[in-house]
Amino acid sequence: MISKALVTDAAIIEGILQDDDAALSRLYKLYFSMVLFFVQSNSGTEDDAKDIFQEAVIVFYEKIKAGQLELNCQIKTYLYSICRRLWLKRLSRSSRFSHGMIEDTESELAPHVDAYAEQAEQNELKFEAMGNALGQLGEPCKTLLEDFYIRSMGMAEITEKFGYTNVDSAKNQKYKCLMRLKKLFFLDYQVPS
């Protein structure tokens, strides 16, 4: 049983490293119902479960990609405890019953889990702030920045696509857009001290 689980875990990690979509699909199939059950039995909805699960998976995914994952238990346990912690945090924030106190009984994992949950939340905030900033930035700045930084297009290509007279004016435009985005982003997002 244990060896089988380990094999599964190893296969998933390998799949993620190789950008295999099936690995994500597998992750979803294997573990989402567990999180869904937990969230639903603790006064949440399916959408809440989805958000929580995705937050956890993103941190997990990025940690694997960055090679920073220290997995000292099964993926199942890891994901479950992170989701649990995230959901309890979210509940305690919105709840009138609890006063920000979360008793974690799974103390063995607690320090890691806390850090991961924190990271997942920060990541979520950053993602949201960036999304908002990009939205407020408007066109064509948004597409321009996305093309350059995310889709890694060359400046010459961008000049052509946006119809600028020369590369220099495109670069100028890009610089202005980036400055505005920076401003907007830091309006919304506080770098954690």
Next chain:
Amino acid sequence: MSERELLELIERYHQHQVTSSERRALEERMAADPIFAQRVREVELFTAALQNHGRQKSLRDRLNQHHQAWQQENQKETTPPVLKRRTPVQVFMRRYAATMGVAATVAIVTVFSSLLGMEMWRSATKQQTARYVELRREVDDLKRKQNALLNTNPVTPKASTLNPGQFSGTGFVLTSDGYFVTSYHVIEGADSLMIENKNGTKLKVEEIYSDQVRDLALLRVTDTSFTGFGKLPYSFKQKESELGERVFTLGFPREDVVFGEGTLSSKSGVYGDTASYQISIPLNPGNSGGPLLDDRGNMIGVISGKMLGVDGAAFAVKSAYLLTLLDQLPEHRLPKPISLPKVNNLAGTPRPQQLKKLQDFVYMVKVYN
């Protein structure tokens, strides 16, 4: 160098697309100027954040696709519980169903067992209220002492010092040469038997023959000092007696002889037993085996028992059965042939005279075991 060009330079630096001279210049400046170094780092972080955003967006899209796929797969199973909100009643049931189940089981078991118990108790008491009992007297010390205290005519001191036996009944003389009759249930399981009459005469007897079905026992005196009972005043009636005939008995429900009188109320006994009469004489334990006589002094039956809980219903085995029993007895079982008395001395005399003559032939049967 404009700000824009500086930024581009820094970006290129992070992408490792700078010439070695440019790199050296930048690194020197960073080392010298911490604020500039901070700015370089910030540019890197922000760029990373922007790129990260792009990556995460695509990842999120993929995850959403997987979610949709998952949703489609599990639609049927997951949606109903999500949509269904539990009513308070359901919540209550869910929480307490097990407890209620246990409570209901206990209640059911209790109810049925108590009903069953009551029913059994009732049937048991009912059985007790109308029950046929054999009137053999169990002699226990306490009863005897009470009798001694209450009795205006206490038994002779000599008699009471002797072992009274464990059971007692009544019996009567069958022939003057030593045959004697009582009920079978009186002597049942006896080791030794003694008979004792009102005068304190004690005789040792032994069982000759007994009939469990008709509840009759034939005894014979074995005492060496015994010479004979004398001439019997009563005779035995062969035919059945009629309803309403006045009948009486003598017996030993206590240490002294007791007379009882009544009428013959039915020609059949308990549960329609045609071998018995039903008689309306008040009887008590100890009366069993006593003779039942009619007005003219004919022996018509042997007292056997009564019905508990039914007023005035006592029973006696018909004399006809006693006689057929004697007829059927195999000869070799008898040490001496039985010759029944033919003459009746009691007819026509008043009751006290009859009793006076009769008393000497009615004995208390004491059973030792």
